[in-house]
Amino acid sequence: MPFRTGLLFVLLLLCDLCAGQVPEFYKDVQPIIHANCVPCHRTGEAAPFALITFEDVTKRSKFIKQVVSSRYMPPWKADNHYNSFANDRSLSDEDIKTIVGWIDGGTPKGKQNLKAEQELQTRVNAGTAYKRKPDLALKMKEPFMVKGDAAERFVMFKIPFELGQEANVEAIEFTSNNKKLIHHANFAIHPVADPAIDLNNTVDFVDLSGPSGDKYYEWVKYKKEMTYYGGWIPGTTVETYPEDMGWIMPKRGVVLVTVHFGPSSVDAESIDGVNIFFKKTPIKRKVKVISLGSGGIGEKDISPPFMIFADEVKSFRLRIANNQPDVSLLYAWPHMHYLGKEFKAYATTAAGDTVKLVHVPAWDFRWQEIYKYKKPLLLPKGAVVHVEGTYDNTAANPANPHSPPELVMSTGNMRSDQEMMTLILMYVEREAGDENLVFKWN
Numbered sequence: 001m002p003f004r005t006g007l008l009f010v011l012l013l014l015c016d017l018c019a020g021q022v023p024e025f026y027k028d029v030q031p032i033i034h035a036n037c038v039p040c041h042r043t044g045e046a047a048p049f050a051l052i053t054f055e056d057v058t059k060r061s062k063f064i065k066q067v068v069s070s071r072y073m074p075p076w077k078a079d080n081h082y083n084s085f086a087n088d089r090s091l092s093d094e095d096i097k098t099i100v101g102w103i104d105g106g107t108p109k110g111k112q113n114l115k116a117e118q119e120l121q122t123r124v125n126a127g128t129a130y131k132r133k134p135d136l137a138l139k140m141k142e143p144f145m146v147k148g149d150a151a152e153r154f155v156m157f158k159i160p161f162e163l164g165q166e167a168n169v170e171a172i173e174f175t176s177n178n179k180k181l182i183h184h185a186n187f188a189i190h191p192v193a194d195p196a197i198d199l200n201n202t203v204d205f206v207d208l209s210g211p212s213g214d215k216y217y218e219w220v221k222y223k224k225e226m227t228y229y230g231g232w233i234p235g236t237t238v239e240t241y242p243e244d245m246g247w248i249m250p251k252r253g254v255v256l257v258t259v260h261f262g263p264s265s266v267d268a269e270s271i272d273g274v275n276i277f278f279k280k281t282p283i284k285r286k287v288k289v290i291s292l293g294s295g296g297i298g299e300k301d302i303s304p305p306f307m308i309f310a311d312e313v314k315s316f317r318l319r320i321a322n323n324q325p326d327v328s329l330l331y332a333w334p335h336m337h338y339l340g341k342e343f344k345a346y347a348t349t350a351a352g353d354t355v356k357l358v359h360v361p362a363w364d365f366r367w368q369e370i371y372k373y374k375k376p377l378l379l380p381k382g383a384v385v386h387v388e389g390t391y392d393n394t395a396a397n398p399a400n401p402h403s404p405p406e407l408v409m410s411t412g413n414m415r416s417d418q419e420m421m422t423l424i425l426m427y428v429e430r431e432a433g434d435e436n437l438v439f440k441w442n
C-alpha cells in the first residue's frame with residue numbers, strides 16, 4: 001500500500017474510533033429505543049421486558065443487535081412499498097447503524113441525562129402508552145378471574161360513568177393489568193342521558209361463553225345509541241385523532257368492554273378498562289368507524305362463502321360500495337386470525353383510479369396494527385372497497401391452532417380458532433382542503 005494511502009487509511013480508522021464517532025446512549029440511542037421499542041417494551045404491555053433505562057438496554061445489547069439487524073424488531077408487517085403510514089415504527093437504516101455502532105463500540109453511556117426516562121417512567125406508572133396521563137381512567141369494578149382451564153372465554157364488562165360535563169376526546173386506549181391473557185378486546189361507548197335509567201342495577205359482567213350468558217339482555221336499555229367503538233389486538237397502539245377531529249364523550253352512560261381471553265394454563269386476574277384523553281380545542285369533525293367483512297357489514301357477501309377445508313390454502317374477497325358522501329380516511333385496521341397469510345385492501349373509483357388502503361404480505365397474528373394515514377385518504381362516494389384475504393389451513397402453517405387441520409369458518413362468535421376477514425375503517429366526512437392536509441398525529 002503506498003505510504004500516503006496507508007496514512008489516510010490509518011487516519012480514517014482512528015477517526016472512526018475517535019470519541020465523536022461512537023454513538024452514545026443518552027444522546028443517540030435512547031431516543032430511538034423510546035420511540036420505537038418502548039410502546040411494547042414496558043410494564044403491562046405485550047413484550048416480556050422493559051427497555052427504558054441504560055441498564056435495561058445494555059443488559060440485552062447482544063440480543064438487541066441481532067433483532068434490529070434482522071429487522072425482527074420492531075415488528076412492522078405492512079408493505080411500505082404499497083402504502084406508507086404515519087405510525088410506521090420500522091427502523092431506518094440510519095437508526096440501525098446507530099444502535100449497532102453503539103453496541104460494537106462498547107455501549108458508552110455518554111453524558112447522563114435521566115429526564116427522558118423519568119418522564120417515561122411517570123407515564124408507565126400512570127398506566128398509559130400515550131404521551132401524558134389520562135384525563136379519565138375507567139376500569140371495571142372487580143377483577144375478573146380467568147381460570148387456568150385452557151378454555152377460551154368471551155366476557156363483557158360494564159363500566160358506568162357520570163362526568164361533570166361532556167368532553168372532547170383526543171385519544172383513547174384499552175388498558176389491562178395483564179394483556180398477555182387477552183386475544184383481543186373491543187369497547188363501545190353508549191350514552192345514557194335519561195336519569196331514570198339506572199346504570200348500576202344490572203350485572204357488572206357477563207361471561208358470554210358461560211351459563212349466565214343471557215344476562216347480557218339486562219344491558220339492552222343502555223344500547224340505544226353508540227358514541228364510539230374501538231378495540232385492541234396484540235401490537236396495537238393508542239387511538240388518537242388529529243387536528244379538529246375526534247368524538248365527544250357523553251356526560252353519562254356505560255362503556256361495554258368485550259374481552260376475548262385466550263386459553264390460560266394458570267389462574268390469573270384481569271382488570272380491564274379504557275383510558276381517555278381530552279382536548280381543550282373544539283371538535284369540528286366527528287370521527288366515525290365502520291367494520292367491513294366478518295362480524296361487520298357485508299359478512300354474507302364474502303366470496304366464495306367463508307369456509308376453509310382442512311389442508312386448504314384459500315383466498316376470499318369482498319366488494320362493498322361506499323354509498324355515503326365522500327369521506328376522508330384516517331385509519332385502516334385489518335384483522336384476521338392464525339390462518340391468515342396475506343391481507344390486501346384497496347378501493348376502485350368511478351373515475352377508474354385505485355386507492356391503495358393497506359397490504360400485509362406476510363400476515364402474523366401476533367403483530368396487528370391500526371395503520372394511520374399520513375394524509376386524509378379520499379374514498380369518494382360510489383367507490384368500491386375491495387378486501388382480499390388468503391388463509392393457510394395446512395399443517396405447514398406453524399400458527400394453525402388445529403393439529404391435524406380442521407374445517408374453519410367465519411362465524412359470528414369470533415372464536416380465535418375460527419377465522420375472520422375484517423377491515424375496520426375510521427373516517428371523517430370529506431371537506432374542501434383535505435387534499436392539502438397533512439395530519440399532525442399526536
Ligand code: HEC
Binds near residue numbers: 038051060063
Ligand atoms: C409491537 C410491540 C413491540 C415493539 C414495538 C418492539 N418489540 Fe421487541 N418484543 C415484543 C414481544 C411481544 C416480544 C416477545 C415475543 C417475541 O420474541 O416474538 C419481543 C421480544 C424482543 C426481544 C427478545 C427476542 C428473543 O428472541 O428473545 C428483543 C431483544 C426485543 N424484543 C427488542 C426490541 C427492540 C430493540 C425494539 C425496538 C427497536 C423492539 N423490541 C420493539 C414486542 C415489541
